[in-house]
Amino acid sequence: MIQLKTMLNCIDNSGAAVVECVNVLKKQRAATVGDRIVVVVQKQRNFGPDTANNSGIANKVRRGDIRHAVVVRARKEMQRSDGSIVKFDDNACVLINKSGDPIGTRMNGVVATELRGKQWSKILSLAPMHV
Amino acid sequence: MTAFSPIMRQLACLRSLAKPQSSISSQLGRRSITTSYTPKSEPVPLPNKLPKQFISQLPERLQPAPGPKKVKVYPPPASARNACKDPVGAVAESQMAILDPKGERKALFDYRRNPRSVKVGDILRVTFKNGDPFSGVCLSIRLRGVDTSFLLRNELTRVGVEMWVKAFSPNVNSVEIVQRTEKRKRRARLYYMRQPKHDMRSVENIVTNYLRQKSALSGQRGRGQQQRQKRR
Amino acid sequence: MSPRLRGKLTQLALSFSVPSSILQKNVLMRTFGIRSLNPPKASRFDIGSDLPVLKSTPTAALERKANTLPPRTGAIAIKKGMTAMYDPETGKRTACTVLQLDRVEVVSHKTQQRHGYFAVQVGSGWKHPSNVTKSLLGHFSINGVSPKRHIFEFRVRDESGLLPVGKAINADWFQEGQYIDARSNTKGKGFAGVMKRHGFGGQDRSHGVSLTHRSLGSAGPSQGGGSRVYPGKKMAGNMGNEQNTVQNLKVLKVDPGSGVVVVNGAVSGPKGCMIRIQDAIKKPWPGVVPSEPIA
Numbered sequence: 001m002i003q004l005k006t007m008l009n010c011i012d013n014s015g016a017a018v019v020e021c022v023n024v025l026k027k028q029r030a031a032t033v034g035d036r037i038v039v040v041v042q043k044q045r046n047f048g049p050d051t052a053n054n055s056g057i058a059n060k061v062r063r064g065d066i067r068h069a070v071v072v073r074a075r076k077e078m079q080r081s082d083g084s085i086v087k088f089d090d091n092a093c094v095l096i097n098k099s100g101d102p103i104g105t106r107m108n109g110v111v112a113t114e115l116r117g118k119q120w121s122k123i124l125s126l127a128p129m130h131v
Numbered sequence: 132m133t134a135f136s137p138i139m140r141q142l143a144c145l146r147s148l149a150k151p152q153s154s155i156s157s158q159l160g161r162r163s164i165t166t167s168y169t170p171k172s173e174p175v176p177l178p179n180k181l182p183k184q185f186i187s188q189l190p191e192r193l194q195p196a197p198g199p200k201k202v203k204v205y206p207p208p209a210s211a212r213n214a215c216k217d218p219v220g221a222v223a224e225s226q227m228a229i230l231d232p233k234g235e236r237k238a239l240f241d242y243r244r245n246p247r248s249v250k251v252g253d254i255l256r257v258t259f260k261n262g263d264p265f266s267g268v269c270l271s272i273r274l275r276g277v278d279t280s281f282l283l284r285n286e287l288t289r290v291g292v293e294m295w296v297k298a299f300s301p302n303v304n305s306v307e308i309v310q311r312t313e314k315r316k317r318r319a320r321l322y323y324m325r326q327p328k329h330d331m332r333s334v335e336n337i338v339t340n341y342l343r344q345k346s347a348l349s350g351q352r353g354r355g356q357q358q359r360q361k362r363r
Numbered sequence: 364m365s366p367r368l369r370g371k372l373t374q375l376a377l378s379f380s381v382p383s384s385i386l387q388k389n390v391l392m393r394t395f396g397i398r399s400l401n402p403p404k405a406s407r408f409d410i411g412s413d414l415p416v417l418k419s420t421p422t423a424a425l426e427r428k429a430n431t432l433p434p435r436t437g438a439i440a441i442k443k444g445m446t447a448m449y450d451p452e453t454g455k456r457t458a459c460t461v462l463q464l465d466r467v468e469v470v471s472h473k474t475q476q477r478h479g480y481f482a483v484q485v486g487s488g489w490k491h492p493s494n495v496t497k498s499l500l501g502h503f504s505i506n507g508v509s510p511k512r513h514i515f516e517f518r519v520r521d522e523s524g525l526l527p528v529g530k531a532i533n534a535d536w537f538q539e540g541q542y543i544d545a546r547s548n549t550k551g552k553g554f555a556g557v558m559k560r561h562g563f564g565g566q567d568r569s570h571g572v573s574l575t576h577r578s579l580g581s582a583g584p585s586q587g588g589g590s591r592v593y594p595g596k597k598m599a600g601n602m603g604n605e606q607n608t609v610q611n612l613k614v615l616k617v618d619p620g621s622g623v624v625v626v627n628g629a630v631s632g633p634k635g636c637m638i639r640i641q642d643a644i645k646k647p648w649p650g651v652v653p654s655e656p657i658a
Contacts, residue, residue: 083456089291207489211622302454
C-alpha cells in the first residue's frame with residue numbers, strides 16, 4: 001500500500017537510504033511489490049570514511065533527486081496463487097533508471113519473489129535472498 | 132297575524148267539533164288494511180333415510196354438502212439433502228483425500244486432539260515444491276479443514292518476514308518441527324511477538340544447527356541441502 | 364399482439380413462428396405477453412407475405428431475446444457454504460461455493476400460446492401438504508409432482524427447452540467445466556445509512572459539524588433546481604436482500620449422488636439461501652442434449 005508520501009527504505013548501493021513516494025505509475029491504486037513508482041531521495045546513505053578511498057561506490061544519487069524505483073518489499077500482505085500470504089515488516093524499493101535497469105550494483109536485503117512475475121528478474125537476481 | 136285576537140284563535144279549534152262525527156268514522160273503516168291471518172303451511176319433512184339416487188332431485192340448498200374435494204398428493208422423491216447432510220465437509224474431505232492421503236499433515240496441525248502436533252511457539256521449517264525453504268516461529272494455527280494454515284515469522288537480512296502457509300497446499304513438500312517451545316504458550320495467537328520487546332529475531336541459527344544435526348544423523352544425504360542453506 | 368388488429372393481419376404477424384393453434388377458424392383469440400400502449404393501426408400498405416414481424420408482438424419480443432435466453436432450463440440449489448479446492452499440479456488454490464440440489468423437479472411449463480413466453484417452472488424441496496394452500500396443492504396434483512417448498516421459473520428460448528413435467532433435475536444436469544450464472548438474494552443489511560448503502564463520504568468529525576457526521580449532505584439544489592428532490596435520489600433505506608446475479612461461474616465439481624454442484628468463487632446470499640443456477644448467457648452454451656425423461 002505505497003502511495004503519495006509513503007517513506008520507503010532503499011536497499012541498493014545507489015546512495016539513497018530513505019526515499020519518499022511521489023507517484024505510482026501505471027495504476028490508479030496503491031503500489032505493491034513489483035510496481036514502478038516515482039520517488040524523491042530524502043536521506044543519503046553515509047558510506048563512512050572509506051568513501052574517499054574507492055570512489056566506485058560514490059553516491060550515484062543525492063538528496064532531493066527524483067528517481068524511478070521498484071517496490072521490492074511491502075508491509076501489506078500479498079496473497080499467492082496457492083493461498084499463502086507473505087508480508088514484510090517494512091516497505092523497501094530499489095532505484096532504477098528510466099529504461100528499467102537498477103542504478104545500484106548491489107542489494108542488501110530480502111525481496112519478494114513476486115518480482116519475477118512482473119519482469120524484474122534482473123533485480124531479483126541481484127538480491128541476496130528472496131521469499 | 133297581529134290583527135287576530137287570541138280569542139279568535141281559540142274559536143278556530145272549535146271548527147273540528149262542528150264537523151259531523153259520522154263521516155270521520157266511516158272513512159277510517161274504509162282505509163283499514165287488515166286481512167285475515169292464514170298460517171304458513173309446514174314443509175313436508177324429508178324422509179330420514181333418503182336413498183342416494185334421489186338426492187339429486189332435491190333443491191340444491193337441501194342437498195347434503197359434498198364435503199371438501201379430495202386432492203391427490205404425490206409423495207416426495209428421495210432427498211439428496213438427507214443423503215448428504217454436510218456437502219461442504221464432503222467436498223473438503225475429498226480434497227483432503229487427494230492432498231493428504233495418509234492424514235499425516237492433518238495430525239501434525241490438529242493441536243486440539245493430537246498431543247504430538249505443532250504448537251504455537253514452535254519453530255518450523257517448510258520446504259516448498261520449488262525448493263525454497265522457509266523457517267520461522269509459529270505464531271498461530273488456523274484449523275479450517277482443507278484451509279488449515281499456520282503463520283510463520285522470521286527475520287531475514289534483518290527484516291521481519293511473516294508467511295501464512297496453507298497446510299494442505301500441494302506446493303508444501305514438507306513441514307518439520309525444528310524446535311518445540313520450552314513452555315506451553317498461554318495464548319493461541321502469539322501476535323505480541325511482533326513487538327520489538329518480544330520479537331525472537333532470526334531463527335536461522337537454530338534451523339542451521341538442526342539441519343547440521345539432521346545431516347550428521349542421516350549421513351551424506353542432507354549435506355547438499357545444508358550447503359545451499361549456508362549460501363543463502 | 365394488439366387485440367385491435369384485424370384477423371387477417373394477426374395471421375400475418377403470427378405466421379412466422381407461432382403455431383397456428385392460436386388462431387382457430389380465423390377467430391381472434393386473446394393473446395398474452397408484451398403489448399403496446401399504442402397498437403399499430405391497420406393500413407392497406409401493411410398487407411403482404413414478406414413483411415417483417417411487428418415490433419410490439421410477443422413473437423418479435425421472443426426473437427429479440429433469442430440470443431440471450433438459454434436453450435435449456437436451470438435448477439434451484441441451496442447454498443451450503445464455501446471451501447477451497449487445490450489443483451494438485453500447479454498448486455493453485457481456488458475458493459469455491461458448495462451448492463446442493465434437493466429434489467428439483469419440473470412442475471409446469473409456461474408457453475407462448477398461453478403465457479406469451481417459454482419458461483420451465485421448477486420446484487425444489489418438499490413442503491408438508493397441510494402447509495400448502497389448496498390452490499397450490501391442486502397445481503402440484505394435476506402435474507403429478509409432490510408439493511414443493513420453493514418454486515421458480517427459468518426462461519428458455521423455445522419449446523425444445525421445455526423439459527417434461529415431473530422430470531427430476533439432478534446435479535449432473537451441469538457438467539464440470541461449464542459456466543453458470545447464479546442468481547440469488549443478497550444478505551439483508553436492514554435499514555442502512557447513505558455511507559454504508561451508497562458509499563457517500565459523510566461529513567467531518569469536527570469543524571463545527573454537529574450530529575450529522577454520517578448523514579447525506581444535501582438532497583439537491585434549491586430554487587434553481589425546482590425546489591424539489593429529484594426522483595432516484597440516493598438516500599438511506601433498506602439495503603441488501605435484493606436479487607443479484609453473479610455471472611460466469613465455472614462448475615468445478617458435480618456429484619449426482621449427493622446433488623452437489625461446486626462452483627468457482629462466491630455467490631450472493633447467506634448459507635442456506637436458494638440459488639437459481641442456469642447456463643451462463645455470456646459463454647457458449649454447453650453442448651448438452653436434453654436427456655430422456657425418467658419414467
